[in-house]
Amino acid sequence: MTDQLSRGERTTARRNDRGVNDFTELAKIVGASGLMRRRYGYYWTKLAGSVVVLAAALAAFVVVGDTWWQLFTAVALAVVFTQIAMLGHDAAHRQIFISGRWNDWTSLVLGNLLVGMSYGWWQHKHTRHHANPNKVGSDPDIELPVVSFTPDQVEQRARRHGRALAWLMAHQGLFFFPILLLEGLSLHASGVRRVFSRAPLRRRGVEIVFLATRIVGYLALVFLVLSPGIAAVFLAVQLGAFGFYMGMVFAPNHKGMPLVPARAKLDFLRRQVLMSRNIRGGRVLDVVMGGLNYQIEHHLFPSMPRPHLRAASTTIRAYCAAHDVRYTETGLRESYGIVTRYINRVGLGERDPFECPMLQARQAV
Numbered sequence: 581m582t583d584q585l586s587r588g589e590r591t592t593a594r595r596n597d598r599g600v601n602d603f604t605e606l607a608k609i610v611g612a613s614g615l616m617r618r619r620y621g622y623y624w625t626k627l628a629g630s631v632v633v634l635a636a637a638l639a640a641f642v643v644v645g646d647t648w649w650q651l652f653t654a655v656a657l658a659v660v661f662t663q664i665a666m667l668g669h670d671a672a673h674r675q676i677f678i679s680g681r682w683n684d685w686t687s688l689v690l691g692n693l694l695v696g697m698s699y700g701w702w703q704h705k706h707t708r709h710h711a712n713p714n715k716v717g718s719d720p721d722i723e724l725p726v727v728s729f730t731p732d733q734v735e736q737r738a739r740r741h742g743r744a745l746a747w748l749m750a751h752q753g754l755f756f757f758p759i760l761l762l763e764g765l766s767l768h769a770s771g772v773r774r775v776f777s778r779a780p781l782r783r784r785g786v787e788i789v790f791l792a793t794r795i796v797g798y799l800a801l802v803f804l805v806l807s808p809g810i811a812a813v814f815l816a817v818q819l820g821a822f823g824f825y826m827g828m829v830f831a832p833n834h835k836g837m838p839l840v841p842a843r844a845k846l847d848f849l850r851r852q853v854l855m856s857r858n859i860r861g862g863r864v865l866d867v868v869m870g871g872l873n874y875q876i877e878h879h880l881f882p883s884m885p886r887p888h889l890r891a892a893s894t895t896i897r898a899y900c901a902a903h904d905v906r907y908t909e910t911g912l913r914e915s916y917g918i919v920t921r922y923i924n925r926v927g928l929g930e931r932d933p934f935e936c937p938m939l940q941a942r943q944a945v
Contacts, residue, residue: 603849603880606899610881613895615888622887623667623676627686630664634694638801646806654814658764658821665695665826666870672703674883688783692790696798698771700781710882714855715840721830722839726759727752728926730839753920757827764823768795829868832859832915833875836922837908850905852879857918858893858909865912866890876907 610616637660641653668690670676671683684699691699705720712718722729728737734749748755772795775787802811837855840846846854859865859873866873866889874889877896884892900907910918 602903602905603847606849606880606896609895609899610884610892613891615892615895616881616884617888618676618678619885619887620677622885623670626667627676630660630667630690630694634660634664641801642805646810648810648813650806650810650814651817654818655821658818658825661695661822662825662829663870664690665697666829666872668695668697668699669870669872670886672699672706673878675885684783688786688790692771692787693794696768696771696791696794698774698787698791700783700787701771701774704774704779710879712840713852713879714834714837715842715844717842721834727756727923729835729923731926734926751924752926753923756831756920756923757824757916760824760827760831761820762823763827764819764821767823767826768819828916829870829872831919832857832910832912833872836915836918849880849903852876853900853905853907856908857915858907859912859915860909861912873912 637653637657641650641657644650644653668687671686671690674680674683676686677683687699687703691697691702709719709721714722716722716730716732723733728734728749737749772791775781775784775791781787799815802814805811806814834855834857837857840851840855853876856875856879858876859869861869861873866886871886871889872878874893877884877889877892880896881892897907897909
């Protein structure tokens with residue numbers, strides 16, 4: 581059978597085998613270093629601390645009362661909800677407990693009950709993203725309704741809406757960050773749509789009860805404490821800040837990295853590393869970004885506990901260098917500039933704004 585393969589097919593097969601072996605070797609190194617062990621003390625402290633901080637923020641909201649000073653409380657709550665959502669993200673990736681059931685229920689409580697986001701909706705979407713980051717037609721994170729990430733999306737929207745959108749698409753990078761102010765509302769709405777849809781969903785009843793309790797209870801509290809006008813502005817600020825914070829954390833991770841054509845196949849190591857970007861920074865940035873500044877490590881080992889990611893980055897960076905795999909790391913401000921320029925170039929109609937080095941190497945054979 582092997583003799584009947586073409587030279588190109590044999591080369592591709594050897595590369596695929598090498599890629600599988602490369603990741604297997606890396607996984608053994610990481611496993612032997614103890615970086616996959618659970619950190620129960622760290623996470624129990626985070627879980628208890630999150631509940632205490634949220635309770636304190638809500639108590640402060642009630643004490644401050646009906647005043648415009650509550651807009652500062654709105655921003656504080658947005659930060660607290662985002663940090664809790666990041667903790668739910670850790671649980672959903674099985675980083676906190678060995679038991680899948682414990683992780684699931686932690687995600688349900690943190691996501692649905694405390695933040696108001698559907699765990700089932702997020703899990704379905706995020707699993708598809710992790711399987712094929714930046715792959716056209718497979719990654720839902722590059723299929724947004726208001727921003728085009730591929731030239732084909734630009735052409736389709738131009739045909740659908742006319743050339744009147746040409747200027748807006750050419751400058752869409754400038755609008756990307758303001759649009760994030762609507763992300764919070766979108767996250768809540770997407771979750772509600774999912775739990776009431778006919779799509780398969782585990783623990784649908786639990787999700788509906790938790791979401792209803794969170795959304796109705798939170799709105800009732802806001803309108804009981806605040807007059808209607810202040811309440812409306814409070815909710816707008818809180819949702820806007822929440823969405824903006826979430827978007828600013830997730831935007832640098834893959835936006836502006838190479839896109840993978842729909843039919844292209846890459847081994848796991850290169851598929852995850854080449855399409856991901858790390859953000860340089862210290863311990864404070866680790867907290868602010870919830871560990872997602874180590875996006876390469878997270879994509880290679882999604883169940884690795886957050887506090888181990890920094891140590892793992894040193895090992896994985898060196899391993900990638902030894903195996904000639906591009907490991908991308910930038911500063912936070914630089915990453916936002918890359919995202920803006922990339923989206924603008926797509927909007928201007930460039931066919932290949934960023935090329936994938938792995939695909940270039942394959943095409944050269």
